[in-house]
Amino acid sequence: xGLTEKDKDIQQSLDANRSANTKEYESEFHxxxxxxxxxxxxxxxxxPDGFALRVAQLALDRKVKGATKKDYWFFAxxxxxxLFFAIGGVVWAGVSLNIxxxxxxxxxxxxxxxxxxxxxxxxxxxxxxxxxxxxxx
Amino acid sequence: xxxxxxxxxxxxxDRMAYVHLVERHQRLVWYMISKLIHDKSDVEELAQDVFxxxxxxxxxxxFESKLSTWIATIAYRTAMNFAQKKKIPIDEGFDIDRLxxxxxxxxxxxKLTEKAEIKALVLEMVEQLPQQYQLVLSLFHLQxxxxxxxxxxTGMPIGTVKNYLxxxxxxxKDGFGELLKETxxx
Numbered sequence: 001x002g003l004t005e006k007d008k009d010i011q012q013s014l015d016a017n018r019s020a021n022t023k024e025y026e027s028e029f030h031x032x033x034x035x036x037x038x039x040x041x042x043x044x045x046x047x048p049d050g051f052a053l054r055v056a057q058l059a060l061d062r063k064v065k066g067a068t069k070k071d072y073w074f075f076a077x078x079x080x081x082x083l084f085f086a087i088g089g090v091v092w093a094g095v096s097l098n099i100x101x102x103x104x105x106x107x108x109x110x111x112x113x114x115x116x117x118x119x120x121x122x123x124x125x126x127x128x129x130x131x132x133x134x135x136x137x
Numbered sequence: 138x139x140x141x142x143x144x145x146x147x148x149x150x151d152r153m154a155y156v157h158l159v160e161r162h163q164r165l166v167w168y169m170i171s172k173l174i175h176d177k178s179d180v181e182e183l184a185q186d187v188f189x190x191x192x193x194x195x196x197x198x199x200f201e202s203k204l205s206t207w208i209a210t211i212a213y214r215t216a217m218n219f220a221q222k223k224k225i226p227i228d229e230g231f232d233i234d235r236l237x238x239x240x241x242x243x244x245x246x247x248k249l250t251e252k253a254e255i256k257a258l259v260l261e262m263v264e265q266l267p268q269q270y271q272l273v274l275s276l277f278h279l280q281x282x283x284x285x286x287x288x289x290x291t292g293m294p295i296g297t298v299k300n301y302l303x304x305x306x307x308x309x310k311d312g313f314g315e316l317l318k319e320t321x322x323x
Contacts, residue, residue: 002307003303003304003307007303007307007310008303011302011303011306011307015277028310031310032306032310035306035309035310035313036306038255038256038259038260039263039306040278040279041260043260043279045164045167045171046177051159051181051184052156052160053156054185055159055185055188056155056156056159058185058189059189059192063192
């Protein structure tokens with residue numbers, strides 16, 4: 001038998017927590033009410049133990065991995081930019097570059113190298129501390 | 138703890154709050170996916186994917202809808218996309234005669250005297266209904282969601298949601314009406 005207006009009325013009343021409208025509906029109303037009770041019984045789902053903890057660990061691992069990947073990208077972009085400007089600068093200044101110019105810089109070469117080394121060490125330490133903070137989240 | 142408090146804690150990086158969020162909503166996600174996808178290992182993997190997506194997107198969650206509605210929407214879309222990708226049919230081959238035969242087979246009176254048996258049988262019959270019918274039934278009766286919330290989750294018009302609900306319950310009532318009427322419930 002198809003869905004009738006009576007069925008719709010009864011179900012809408014039950015959905016809105018209302019009682020049967022008329023005596024005529026009482027019997028079917030009762031049947032539907034029993035059915036609703038059955039439909040409200042919780043099914044067994046077999047969710048594995050520790051599912052939530054496992055997902056949380058996975059989410060954090062992904063976050064750290066994602067952050068590291070992002071970090072590598074920023075590093076690569078940074079290096080590319082430095083190279084671009086350095087080469088660009090040399091090419092741009094190439095016309096006036098001469099041996100005497102280099103001779104002026106030569107005594108400071110070790111300071112330049114020390115500076116680059118220090119920046120690299122700071123970058124490395126900063127990354128290590130930052131990574132440990134993320135791991136402790 | 139309210140959903141809002143949990144979300145705020147997760148947004149501020151509290152790991153245990155995220156665990157709590159998963160525990161609170163894992164039944165909803167599991168139930169939704171298993172209504173559409175039947176392979177148990179796929180269900181677990183998809184449930185995991187859903188919670189990872191939630192973790193990735195929670196920063197942007199602004200409580201424009203209820204948390205459970207938002208989570209259920211992600212679960213529904215994830216399961217539907219998976220079904221589409223793996224060409225898993227949803228609601229194909231539903232046969233009303235098979236459903237009627239199923240009821241007739243079990244209508245032997247000696248079998249169906251206990252309330253628990255009738256309950257189990259009705260729930261077994263629910264499993265024979267089209268998947269989308271099962272889904273709207275569970276969202277309405279188990280998750281206590283309203284018609285508009287179910288429409289938001291599934292992307293169906295409210296009229297379709299109501300129609301699925303009414304038809305599903307009508308089928309079940311016609312199948313077991315007499316038995317349900319005669320049974321004394323607590």
